[in-house]
Amino acid sequence: MxxxxxxxxxxxxxxxxxxxxxxxxxxxxxxxxxxxxxxxxxxxxxxxxxxxxxxxxxxxxxxxxxxxxxxxxxxxxxxxxxxxxxxxxxxxxxxxxxxxxxxxxxxxxxxxxxxxxxxxxxxxxxxxxxxxxxxxxxxxxxxxxxxxxxxxxxxxxxxxxxxxxxxxxxxxxxxxxxxxxxxxxxxxxxxxxxxxxxxxxxxxxxxSAGTADDPGTRLYSLSGDVPTEWVVEAPGGATIREVLRLGGVDASSLAAVLVGGFHGAWVPAEGFDLPLTGRGLARYGATPGAGVLMALARGRCGLEASAGIVRYLAESSARQCGPCMFGLPAMASVVERIAAGERTPWLASEAERLAGLVTGRGACRHPDGSARFVHSTLAVFRDEVQTHLSGMCTAHRGWTH
Ligand code: SF4
CATH class of the missing domain: 3.40.50.11540 (NADH-ubiquinone oxidoreductase 51kDa subunit)
Known part of the structure; x- marks a missing residue:
């Protein structure tokens, strides 16, 4: 055989x-x-x-x-x-x-x-x-x-x-x-x-390819702040840096990568040398999922990028389950207010609260995946959230509201 x-x-x-x-x-x-x-x-x-x-x-x-x-x-x-x-x-x-x-x-x-x-x-x-x-x-x-x-x-x-x-x-x-x-x-x-x-x-x-933990190869779709959008095949257990290199992307130009897609999690630059496996990326709650790697360049606002994704997720609800239909738009609005630099100190805890409320409350996993992305955004860009809540943005060179 x-x-x-x-x-x-x-x-x-x-x-x-x-x-x-x-x-x-x-x-x-x-x-x-x-x-x-x-x-x-x-x-x-x-x-x-x-x-x-x-x-x-x-x-x-x-x-x-x-x-x-x-x-x-x-x-x-x-x-x-x-x-x-x-x-x-x-x-x-x-x-x-x-x-x-x-x-x-x-x-x-x-x-x-x-x-x-x-x-x-x-x-x-x-x-x-x-x-x-x-x-x-x-x-x-x-x-x-x-x-x-x-x-x-x-x-x-x-x-x-x-x-x-x-x-x-x-x-x-x-x-x-x-x-x-x-x-x-x-x-x-x-x-x-x-x-x-x-x-x-x-x-x-x-x-014979990959690791004992993640055998074989995987396809990855590279997108976001990359010179060219590519699909690359990499051995299981490859690090984010290695997969980016296969796609011609210089990892040092990036602040973070969204791993696993819009239901996935952000991994900041200090995690780029970890294997792209659930175990390797456990500290960030990320898994390779369907192989999406979306790059965020240094100097770009992670909260602004995330707010757009949360809004997209809210608009993607099939509008069949109440918590998904009403909770996701509410969550998106709060993340947008943070990204816009609104000086309201409780916005971050409100986003966390809403993410907790929708989790496990839908017929499908859409609310859970959306909540996971919000938790990840608030954790990985924690410092930037605090800066925004005081009306500043590092990426936009200190604008204030
Ligand atoms: S939880 Fe799933 S099935 Fe229910 S409204 Fe949201 S997307 Fe539709």
Whole structure:
């Protein structure tokens, strides 16, 4: 089963020279078929592959939690994050790798339906790839709206069933009862691409990159104050500085990096040499999540940047749950008042209070993620918050209100 990828010249997820099938097979060889559910489960467990869509759940556990019988597999390529580009890059440049992963896991669990859910920009590349495949997999392509919460698991299921990508007001146990009440396995497209490589080359090969704590490679979308927005592939456990360097970014020009996206956390410059893992960044409450790194240049106001993000998060509420619908706009207003330099000493504690109030009060994780971002902003830019509350801003060279 296990091939040597070095003989085939693979370097990672973007090893194929072109997105077409011939280039894909020249880089990786043909897709191995015939994986049983138990064998794939064991290989994924040994590989340590975790989800690349945000939550970082072990891939084998999701597979183990999916009941047999009329199962559905969904490849989720809907990057709701406005600063995430990696899934679109993968679907554009390596669509066959994602399809290989989808078909392989679908075969292993005897799935009767396969979906690929992604934005309108990405679907033509997948359709083109499907048209040239000899195995002719029956994959239904579904367009995801460009909205922050469109990739949330229950929103994906809703979108496939009803065409409306809104989260459910009740949590779903997808593995038992997801799409149309059927066992449903939902994976991010990058996770499926890695799964395709684990199925080809084995768990030991996967672990030959990265660290014991974070095996394999990861895609990162670099954005913000960078010369060029890039998607880079880095070994697991790489530091922020190393990933920035791969993207041609000089870390010394930055004051902080937002790690994990708008539901993520800021990491200041003194944390740039820590590994990009949940354990490595625990002191900042950051995890790589879906691989978003948004840079903030030295001399820019972190509170101003954060206020814009909190407002965006408030406007992204699906307006189904009261605490989310009313709490997030209230929280955004308070953060905006701090950023504007309003001399009201209790604003910081009010922002903390509101963040605490919305946490755990929504049907989906949107309020929790938004609150986490606010807590992180107040902690990482603590000194700047105090400066603002006295009507000054270091970045704006001491303006006063
Ligand atoms: S918590 Fe917010 S985003 Fe999530 S379902 Fe409720 S209203 Fe919608």
């Amino acid at each position: 296990t091939l040597d990828p070095r003989q085939l010249g693979t370097g990672g997820l973007f090893a194929a020279a072109q997105p077409d099938l011939a280039s894909h097979e020249a880089a990786y060889g043909k897709r191995p078929s015939g994986w049983s559910r138990n064998a794939l489960l064991a290989e994924l467990d040994a590989s340590g592959l975790t989800g690349r869509g945000g939550a970082g759940f072990p891939a084998w556990r999701k597979l183990a939690a999916t009941s047999a019988g009329r199962a559905v597999v969904i490849a989720n390529g809907a990057e709701g994050e406005p600063v995430s580009r990696k899934d679109a890059a993968l679907l554009r440049q390596a669509p066959h790798l994602v399809l290989d992963g989808l078909v392989t896991v679908g075969e292993a669990i005897g799935a009767s339906t396969l979906f690929l859910y992604a934005t309108a920009d990405s679907l033509p590349f997948v359709a083109q790839a499907l048209a040239e495949r000899r195995d002719r997999p029956k994959v239904k392509l579904v367009e995801a709206p460009e909205a922050f919460i469109s990739g949330e698991a229950s929103a994906v299921v809703n979108a496939l069933e009803t065409g409306i990508a809104l989260p459910r007001d009740k949590p779903l146990r997808l593995g038992k009862s997801g799409y149309e009440g059927r066992p449903t396995l939902l994976h991010n497209v990058e996770t499926l691409a890695h799964l395709a490589l684990v199925a080809r080359f084995g768990a030991d090969w996967f672990r």
